Amino acid sequence: MKNEDLIAKLKTIVQPYVQDEDAFKNLSEETTFVGDLKINSANLVDIILDVEDEFDIRIENEEMEQMLSVKAAMAIVNSKITS
Amino acid sequence: MIGNDIVDIELAKRNSRWQEQRYLDKLFTTEEQEFIRSGDQQFQNIWRLWTMKESVYKITSRAEGTIRFNPTNFKCTVLDATQGKIIYKNQSIATSTIINQNFVQTTASSNPQWVSKIFQFSSLDYPTQHSESVQQAIKAYAAYKKVVDTSVAVIKNRTGIPQFYIYGQLQTEQLSLTHHGLYGAFAISVIES
Numbered sequence: 347m348k349n350e351d352l353i354a355k356l357k358t359i360v361q362p363y364v365q366d367e368d369a370f371k372n373l374s375e376e377t378t379f380v381g382d383l384k385i386n387s388a389n390l391v392d393i394i395l396d397v398e399d400e401f402d403i404r405i406e407n408e409e410m411e412q413m414l415s416v417k418a419a420m421a422i423v424n425s426k427i428t429s
Numbered sequence: 430m431i432g433n434d435i436v437d438i439e440l441a442k443r444n445s446r447w448q449e450q451r452y453l454d455k456l457f458t459t460e461e462q463e464f465i466r467s468g469d470q471q472f473q474n475i476w477r478l479w480t481m482k483e484s485v486y487k488i489t490s491r492a493e494g495t496i497r498f499n500p501t502n503f504k505c506t507v508l509d510a511t512q513g514k515i516i517y518k519n520q521s522i523a524t525s526t527i528i529n530q531n532f533v534q535t536t537a538s539s540n541p542q543w544v545s546k547i548f549q550f551s552s553l554d555y556p557t558q559h560s561e562s563v564q565q566a567i568k569a570y571a572a573y574k575k576v577v578d579t580s581v582a583v584i585k586n587r588t589g590i591p592q593f594y595i596y597g598q599l600q601t602e603q604l605s606l607t608h609h610g611l612y613g614a615f616a617i618s619v620i621e622s
Contacts (some may be wrong), residue, residue, distance in 0.1 A: 362444070365555040380496070381589065384555055386609055387483055388436060390498055391455050392446050407455060411497045 347427065349375075352420050359396045363389040375417040390414075401427055431543055431603045431618040432487030434480040435534040437610025438472075447475050456482075456500045464507060473528055477513075478505045480535035481524045485515040487605055488522060488537060491590055532612045536605075544569065545616040550608070558613060562606045563591070566615040570602070573619065 357373060364370045365384035369377065379385045379393065394410055397403075397419060403426040405413070412418050446452045453462050457478060465474040482503040490496055504516045513524040515537065526535040527547065536545045548565055550558045563583045570593055571578045582594045583604065593600040603618040 387486075387498075388441065388445065388479060388609065391452055392444075394455060395446050395449065395451055398451075407499070407501055410455060411499045414496060414498060 347424075349420070352423060353416065355400055356397070356416060356419055356423075359400060360385065360393055363393060373416065375420065376415065378415045380414065397423065403427065430488040430492060431536070431538045431540070431605050431616050432484040432491075433534065433536045433545065433605045433607045433614055433616040434483035434487070435532055435547065435607045435609050435612050435614050436476045436480055437532055437612050438476070438530065440610030441476060442472070447472065458501055458504060461505050464505070473533060476533040477507070477526050477528060477535070480526065480533050481505050481513055481515055481537065484524060484535045484537035484605075484607075485517060485522050488539065489517055489520075491588070494588065532609075534607075534612075534614050536614075536616045538616070538618055540618050540620055542620045543616055543618045544573070545614060547612060547614040550611055550613055553611065558608050559606075562608055562613045562615060565613075566591075566604055566606065566617065569615065570604075570617060573617070574600075 360379065360383060363385045369382045377383060379390060380387055394405055394413060398405055401423050405422060409422055413422055457465065461478055465471055482500050482505065485503055502517060505513060507513045511526050513526065515522050515524060522537050522539055524535050524537045526533065534547055536543060546565060546569060550561055567581045567583060568578055571581045574595065576595055580596050583591050584594060585591050591604050591606055593602055593604055605616045607614050
């Protein structure tokens with residue numbers, strides 16, 4: 347999958363939980379979910395489940411630990427859908 | 430060290446996949462899931478354990494200086510209706526939880542001397558809520574230190590942790606802020622360390 351397509355899908359997934367709209371508008375690979383988008387940590391699991399469903403993958407708890415930025419989420423999704 | 434966390438019950442009900450087993454498996458150990466299913470308060474039990482983990486996470490992530498999302502490494506023990514403890518990497522940290530129909534709120538502290546206050550916001554706007562939380566904390570802290578409110582400031586350090594200043598001097602008491610939905614809280618560790 348192209349990076350732009352992947353980012354677009356991630357944007358759709360995180361949007362319902364975003365609390366900083368400016369950071370969302372300027373979303374890049376470096377954007378962090380909690381620090382930048384001000385997503386409540388209670389919703390991180392919802393995002394991870396939505397990512398699992400969207401890409402039909404399963405993310406282990408050890409992998410979830412690092413899934414705190416757009417870049418990290420992209421790396422995990424890419425490793426799962428190409429393998 | 431101090432940490433706190435609040436969950437707005439109405440918001441959590443509609444904005445979370447808490448009813449799914451996959452959700453529970455990502456947050457809770459088998460023993461914790463047994464506690465959650467015991468009795469008829471499954472929904473409240475989820476948020477009680479979640480706020481316990483999150484409030485202690487705020488303490489340990491500050492101490493370690495790293496962020497990660499590893500909720501199952503924070504093992505909850507519920508002692509009674511309000512008190513509990515979390516075991517994380519051989520440390521045990523006490524927690525105190527308040528549950529009512531509107532919110533679930535936990536304060537965790539390695540120091541038994543702390544004060545906390547829960548409040549309802551006037552708006553759902555994030556910057557407004559942040560500034561209202563800071564004003565609440567400043568008011569309480571100024572009263573405790575017997576100084577005027579205007580001499581107190583709350584400034585985040587470079588890792589994002591809010592700290593108290595009086596007339597520009599960094600103070601040793603620790604502060605933790607939390608908000609979710611319509612509710613927020615501060616907790617202040619009141620013994621100078």
